[in-house]
Amino acid sequence: MKIDLPMRYRADIDGLRSVAVLLVLVFHFKILDLGKAGFLGVDIFFVISGYLITKILYTQALNNHGKIDFAKFYLARIRRLAPALFATLALTLIAGYFLLLPEHFSSLAKEVIFTQVYASNIYYWQTINYFGLQADSAILLHTWSLAVEEQFYLFFPLFIFALFLFFRRHFWSAFALAGACSFLLNIYFVNVKPEATFYLMPTRAWEFIVGGLIVFFAQRRKAITAFESETCAVAGAIxxxxxVIFYSENVQFPGYYALLPTIGTALVIYAGTCQGSSITRLLSTRLPVYIGKLSYSLYLVHWPINIFAAYQLGADYTVEWRITFFLLTFLISIMMFHWVEHPTRKVSIETHPQRVAWGYVTGLACTIIFSATVLTQNGLPSRLTDTARQLANYSSDTPPDMPECQPDATSELRREDFCQVGDAAQDPSWIMLGDSHAWALKRAFDIWLKGRGESGLFIFRHSCPPLVGLSLFKEKGRCRQFNERAYAYIYTDKSIRNVVLASTWIQARRALTLDSDRKAEPGESLAIFSSAFTQSIDTLHSKGKHIYIWGPVPGAKGNVPLRLAKAANPETEAENLAFTFSEYQQRYDFFYDAVEFSKKKISGIINPSRELCRNGEVCRVTINNLPAYSDGDHLAYSWSNYWANVIEDQLSGKL
Incomplete structure (x- = not known):
């Protein structure tokens, strides 16, 4: 007997998609403060996909004695998703060809390959913190959720088939049990492995399964009353x-927090299965439905547009520009929907299966071959003139990777855990501790110590200011542990008499917190810095250490090598990139206030602004007409001798 679960078009689901995609766009373009939880839009998409795909596969299996036409299902997914993705990747690669430096173009090519094989979630899990660290450098970061969906589409038909084969009488019980197992994995690992829990399919599958369970309840309850429909819809919307209102980046997501958007979405979808509510009718109106139809294209193009804009504009990427590019996203999405998405949906799977398959294979091969070429040719540097190439090369003018200088933050440190710098024949009497800005300075410190015939130790952790009593948001307390271990070593090693603390220090304006699971407000972050700075200086001073501080570099209003390489007149562009000295002072007033408060306990400060802002008006971004930075604020590695001389000049007479 055939079961009728009609696949009628649900306009309200397109309307719900519009809510999801608008949440994501507002969150990523940072247009409204209320958009801080816009990442929940992805969870809404997951529930919608779970409902629709479960309905398709369950109906097919019921009507065909448990059999599923896998080829038809996968071809339908390819026809639906691949053309717009190919178009987006092609446009992104074209933009990258003209806008990106070779190093960054190579990185984009790698992202494209992982995106095309639907493994970008695994790649970003290993390399990116979605809520902060490096997220603004990944042009295809948003494709992690597409990878999760595609992995779900790949395995879910096999899962449904297996349930019909082995658990047909208890299909829905086994289905729900699988969802419960995924949810429990999510609960357990959200604290142990938060990045993996956020990015990987096994800890996200329960959201799709919750969507699938709507099919069960809709089938069991053939009709629901208008009152029940209204109640479910209103409750779900609330x-x-x-x-959306009460969540922010502070929540440990997904975890238990993902229940609200997941259950809420399921209630709204369920309400529309029969009677339809006021919420269902609102979502079914013309504008939400149209935006919902655009949602896939909107989602695909919005993040590359946002990142390219930020990449080009740097500090000038103001809210006015963000709104402009937000609107541009809609324009490009409309064109993509009508010129790419909609026409390809007319290709019949039944009559032209080979056309769909070969189209997909061709598109896949073209993008992977081109991306592989970019990778093997190191970002196609021949695109640039000789002068531009020389300037662009400074984007890779960074120290070599130094894993040996980044020991495990959770274990007690020994001397062999540090890198040794300076005269290796001498017993270390110096130590430099800091973040990636210390890493950029390491060779200069090494050269300076060799010139003095002295030796030192070096250790660093990316993004972590070298102060006790503070944490970084979403970093699981590793920065705090790192500093505690480093300071404990400094206290106990009597040969270490001099301590250099080096950092960008700008973390104080946005990233410092006492609890790594909670994002502090800017004013609170500054207070945490002031307290931690004073505590660190006081403690080191009480242990008889001489303390030297590397002050904040002025930095630039954008990526210096990129902007100079792309500029028609690099000298004029260098002036446009430069902060004025008053702007620099305003950005770092909190740092100099902290130094002033503890100045009697500080033996010396090496201030790069004294070198780069000599005239007291503009802080130059070049040295001898070449980039002083490898990006917007990390000192270029090749200027290490230059900065070794600056250290000597500024500390002369203080040692």
């Missing part, structure tokens, strides 16, 4: 709204 739950989603509550999550």
């Amino acid at each position: 739950v989603i709204a509550a999550a």
Whole structure:
């Protein structure tokens, strides 16, 4: 007997998609403060996909004695998803060809390959913190959720087939049990492995399964009353709204927090299965439905547009520009929907399966071959003139990777855990501790110590200011542990008499917290810095250490090698990139206030602004007309001798 689960078009689901994609766009373009939980839009998409795909496969299996036409299903997914993705990747590669330096173009090519094989979530899990660290450098970061969906589409038909084969009488019980197992994995690992829990399919599968369970309840309850429909829809809308309003980056997501958007979405979808509510009718109106139809294209193009804009504009990427590019996203999405998405949906799978398959294979091969060529040719540097190439090369003018200088933050440190710098024949009497800015300075410190016939130790951790009593948001307390271990070693090693603390220090304006699971407000972050700076200086001084501080570099209003390489007149562009000295002072007033408060306990400060802002008006971004930085604020490695001389000049007479 055939079961009728009609696959009628649900306009309200397109309307719900519009809510999801607008949440994501507002969150990523940082247009409204209320958009801080816009990442919940992805969870809404997951529930919608779970509902629709479960309905398709369950109906097919019921009507065909448990059999599923896998080829038809996968070809339908390819026809639906691949053309717009190919178009987006092609446009992104074209933009990258003209806008990106070779190093960054190579990185984009690698992202494209992982995106095309639907493994970008695994790649970003290993390399990116979605809520902060390096997220603004990944042009295809948003494709992690597409990878999760595609992995779900790949395995879910096999899962449904297996349930019908082995658990047909208890299909829905086994289905729900699988969802419960995924949810429990999510709960357990969200604290142990938060990045993996956020990015990987096994800890996200329960959201799709919750969507699938709507099919069960809709089938069991053939009709629901208007009152029940209204109640479910209003409750679902309230739950989603509550999550959007009250959640922020502070929540440990997904975890238990993902229940609100997931259950809320399921209630809204369920309400529309029969009677339809006021919420269903609102979502079914023309504008939400149209935006919902655009949602896939909107989602695909919005993040590359946002990142390219930020990449080009740097500090000038103001809210006005963000709104402009937000609107540009809609324009490009409309064109992509009508010229790419909609026409390809007319290709029949039944009559032209080979056409769909070969189209996909051709597109896949073209993008992977081109991306592989970019990788093997190191980003196609021949695109640039000799002068531009020389300037662009400074983007890779960084120290070599130094894993040996980044020991495990959770274990007690020994001397062999540090890198030794300076005269290796001498017993270390110096130590430099800091973040990636210390890493950029390491060779200069090494050269300076060799010139003095002295030796030292070096250790660093990316993004971590070298102060006790503070944490970084979403970093699981590793920065705090790192500094505690480093300071404990400094206290106990009596031969270490001099301590250099080196950092960008700008973390104080946005990233410092006492609890790594909670993002502090800017004012609170500054207070945490002031307290931690004073505590660190006081403690080191009480242990008889001489303390030297590397001050903040002025930095630039954008990526210096990129902007100079792309500029028609690099000298004029260098002036445009430069901060004025008053702007520099305003950015770092908190740092100099902290130094002033503890100045009697500080033996010396090496201030790069004294060198780069000599005239007291503009802080130059070049040295001898070449980039002083490898990006917007890390000192270029090749200027290490230059900065070794600066250290000597500024500390002369203080040692």
